[in-house]
Amino acid sequence: xxxxxxxxxxxxxxxxxxxxxxxxxxxxxxxxxxxxxxxxxxxxxxxxxxxxxxxxxxxxxxxxxxxxxxxxxxxxxxxxxxxxxxxxxxxxxxxxxxxxxxxxxxxxxxxxxxxxxxxxxxxxxxxxxxxxxxxxxxxxxxxxxxxxxxxxxxxxxxxxxxxxxxxxxxxxxxxxxxxxxxxxxxxxxxxxxxxxxxxxxxxxxxxxxxxxxxxxxxxxxxxxxxxxxxxxxxxxxxxxxxxxxxxxxxxxxxxxxxxxxxxxxxxxxxxxxxxxx
Amino acid sequence: xxxxxxxxxxxxxxxxxxxxxxxxxxxxxxxxxxxxxxxxxxxxxxxxxxxxxxxxxxxxxxxxxxxxxxxxxxxxxxxxxxxxxxxxxxxxxxxxxxxxxxxxxxxxxxxxxxxxxxxxxxxxxxxxxxxxxxxxxxxxxxxxxxxxxxxxxxxxxxxxxxxxxxxxxxxxxxxxxxxxxxxxxxxxxxxxxxxxxxxxxxxxxxxxxxxxxxxxxxxxxxxxxxxxxxxxxxxxxxxxxxxxxxxxxxxxxxxxxxx
Numbered sequence: 001x002x003x004x005x006x007x008x009x010x011x012x013x014x015x016x017x018x019x020x021x022x023x024x025x026x027x028x029x030x031x032x033x034x035x036x037x038x039x040x041x042x043x044x045x046x047x048x049x050x051x052x053x054x055x056x057x058x059x060x061x062x063x064x065x066x067x068x069x070x071x072x073x074x075x076x077x078x079x080x081x082x083x084x085x086x087x088x089x090x091x092x093x094x095x096x097x098x099x100x101x102x103x104x105x106x107x108x109x110x111x112x113x114x115x116x117x118x119x120x121x122x123x124x125x126x127x128x129x130x131x132x133x134x135x136x137x138x139x140x141x142x143x144x145x146x147x148x149x150x151x152x153x154x155x156x157x158x159x160x161x162x163x164x165x166x167x168x169x170x171x172x173x174x175x176x177x178x179x180x181x182x183x184x185x186x187x188x189x190x191x192x193x194x195x196x197x198x199x200x201x202x203x204x205x206x207x208x209x210x211x212x213x214x215x216x217x218x219x220x221x222x223x224x225x226x227x228x229x230x231x232x233x234x235x236x237x238x239x240x241x242x243x244x245x246x247x248x249x250x251x252x253x254x255x256x257x258x259x260x261x262x263x264x265x266x267x268x269x270x271x272x273x274x275x276x277x
Numbered sequence: 278x279x280x281x282x283x284x285x286x287x288x289x290x291x292x293x294x295x296x297x298x299x300x301x302x303x304x305x306x307x308x309x310x311x312x313x314x315x316x317x318x319x320x321x322x323x324x325x326x327x328x329x330x331x332x333x334x335x336x337x338x339x340x341x342x343x344x345x346x347x348x349x350x351x352x353x354x355x356x357x358x359x360x361x362x363x364x365x366x367x368x369x370x371x372x373x374x375x376x377x378x379x380x381x382x383x384x385x386x387x388x389x390x391x392x393x394x395x396x397x398x399x400x401x402x403x404x405x406x407x408x409x410x411x412x413x414x415x416x417x418x419x420x421x422x423x424x425x426x427x428x429x430x431x432x433x434x435x436x437x438x439x440x441x442x443x444x445x446x447x448x449x450x451x452x453x454x455x456x457x458x459x460x461x462x463x464x465x466x467x468x469x470x471x472x473x474x475x476x477x478x479x480x481x482x483x484x485x486x487x488x489x490x491x492x493x494x495x496x497x498x499x500x501x502x503x504x505x506x507x508x509x510x511x512x513x514x515x516x517x518x519x520x521x522x523x524x525x526x527x528x529x530x531x532x533x534x535x536x
Contacts, residue, residue: 033361113353149380156371159363160356167375167427168345206361214407215364 001002006238012127017218017250018138020192020201021231025209025223026147027185029062029154030203035156039076039179043186045095046072048102048151048195055109061120062135066187072098086277097257119141123247125235132191137186146181150236154178155216192231193247201227204254211258211265230254290316292486293330300430303453303463308483314466315353315414315435317483321464322350322433345376349424349435355408355416356437365411365419366404369394375460394425414445421452432456436475448471469533 004010031039048116050068054061072094079090106117119127128136147154147156156166158172182202189198234250290313298304308314319325321332323339334342349372368416372394373387395401398418403411408419422433438446440504450472457476458461467473 004439029361032359035359037359079433150373152371152377153379155367156374158361159368159371160352160359162373163317163350163356163371163423165324166322166345166348166433167372168343169374212359214362214405216361216367219361277524 007101009128010127010239010263012128012130013239013246015133016125016128016192017231017235017246018228020189021228022224023140023143023185024189024198024201025227026220027178027181027206028206028227029220030147030158031202032152032206032210033155033216034178036080036182036188037123037203038199039073039182040186041196042076042091042095042098043179043183043192044100044195045196047186047190048074048117048120049098049105049266050185051190051195052102052105052109052117055116056105056195058110060131060135062132062187062191064276065190066135066139066178066184069181069183069187073179077179081172081175088148094180101171119194119196121192122198122245123190123192123197125238125246126193126242134235136188136191139188141189143181144185150174156189191219193213193250197247197251200251200254201231204251204258205230206256208258208261212268219252220274226254230257289486291320294320294483294486294489296321296481298431298461298462298464301460302477303457303465305465305467305473305477305480306483306488307446307469307480312475312483313486314483315490318433318435318464318466322348334350345372346427347436348375349427349429349432351420351424351437353435354413354437355441356411362407362409364405365408365422366391366395368408368419369422369426370403372426375427382421390428391422394422397425397426397455398422399448412442414441417441418445418448421449425452429461430497431464432461433464436466438467438471440466440468449473450476504527 005014028040031037047065047069051061051063053059053065053068057064060247075094076091077228079094099137103117114169116250147238153169153174154177155163155169156169157171157178164174185202186195186198189201190216193201205223205226206219213219213222234246234248237249237253238246291526294313294317296317306314306317316325320327322334323332323342331338334348335344337343355368369391370383370387373383373390377383377387395404398421400415400418401424403415408416411419417440421434421437424434437449441449453463453473454476457478465473479490481490483489483511
């Protein structure tokens with residue numbers, strides 16, 4: 001462990017894992033409460049096109065991914081806000097387009113082989129470069145900043161949209177803020193767990209901690225802790241046996257934690273006096 | 278509210294409803310199931326877009342209304358959302374959001390108001406419990422406490438008595454009586470007046486998508502005031518000229534909502 005810490009690639013990977021572990025569940029708490037658990041997945045699909053665009057234009061893929069993911073998130077939110085039934089299909093179409101577009105652009109990009117895509121789909125935390133950390137760190141600050149500044153209003157929005165309106169909150173702006181923040185989170189997490197598993201890190205820690213907590217704030221704080229644990233734990237597992245992609249080990253660790261919490265939660269709640277509902 | 282029309286899923290729920298509420302009134306909105314009582318009060322606040330007509334809150338349409346801290350909305354039931362737990366005090370504190378500034382922390386005044394609201398509904402000792410663990414009646418009291426915490430001038434309550442046990446009903450009646458005494462305005466959807474009857478100053482029946490005074494006076498115009506000034510006080514201005522403001526109504530930005 002101590003030796004590992006001297007290795008630059010491990011230091012970078014550790015920082016990335018920490019940031020992702022903190023940010024994803026913080027945003028995830030709002031996303032889950034707003035019943036948008038699949039939003040992260042959707043943005044992840046769309047972000048793939050962004051990554052491929054980066055290769056195609058020889059720009060940093062993280063940068064193009066941010067741009068496309070944010071655009072995708074705004075589009076998703078607009079469709080959602082407008083939509084009833086047709087919105088669902090429209091979103092699905094957007095997701096397919098995102099994946100297919102990514103694969104297609106990647107194939108024609110100079111020096112872009114679809115093999116490289118795998119590292120974005122499932123994460124390649126060991127290949128995180130110093131400039132990635134700057135971008136990831138910047139995004140992480142933005143995400144935590146949004147949660148700190150808008151947290152109270154987002155809580156009301158996610159709890160009860162009607163109440164948010166009847167309190168005079170800028171509901172549309174807040175929905176967009178949440179969607180864009182989710183998009184930034186997706187890009188942060190992309191290098192660590194991969195686009196296909198991004199939303200797992202937004203949802204699993206929240207699902208886990210809500211088994212154990214009583215309040216919204218405590219759920220968020222605990223889920224951020226659990227997110228860090230899962231991300232760093234998964235990183236260690238994958239460093240110990242490099243065959244396992246970190247994305248998979250992080251998510252599986254998280255799921256194991258969920259099952260454990262489910263059991264503990266049952267036990268704790270069983271000990272409490274029952275309420276009539 | 279003037280000539281308000283609301284169409285939900287292709288069905289006209291409100292067809293030219295007029296309703297005016299003056300400060301200090303305690304108005305019960307009654308009517309058969311599905312008559313549009315809830316839609317009426319939700320439309321008052323701009324939560325449901327109007328297809329015609331308009332609604333004014335203290336003289337402004339909801340889209341341009343800025344004094345939301347004067348309004349306390351109590352929905353029919355607690356929204357569960359995605360199942361993330363929230364404590365009673367977190368929910369009640371959220372009633373303060375219209376009074377709070379971004380970047381400003383929760384102040385002592387906020388905490389004071391929340392504590393007062395919790396005591397008013399007799400849930401102070403449950404502040405730290407998750408709302409999900411409360412009974413239906415207790416959850417209803419949480420919602421009312423949330424509105425109380427915002428210290429509004431007017432309360433809009435959607436069936437605060439539905440599924441509430443007798444004890445909670447008595448408590449709510451007491452709370453409402455206290456509000457009425459303070460001169461607050463209350464508009465509430467009720468299935469039956471029950472213990473609230475003595476507190477009410479007026480009853481309105483929603484029938485065929487129109488609001489009528491309980492005595493059967495059509496159009497409810499009779500109980501409005503003759504004054505039509507847009508200036509303060511009136512929650513929803515009634516002019517008694519249905520349809521006349523239809524053009525105006527379309528100028529309102531409909532707020533998107535899901536019924």
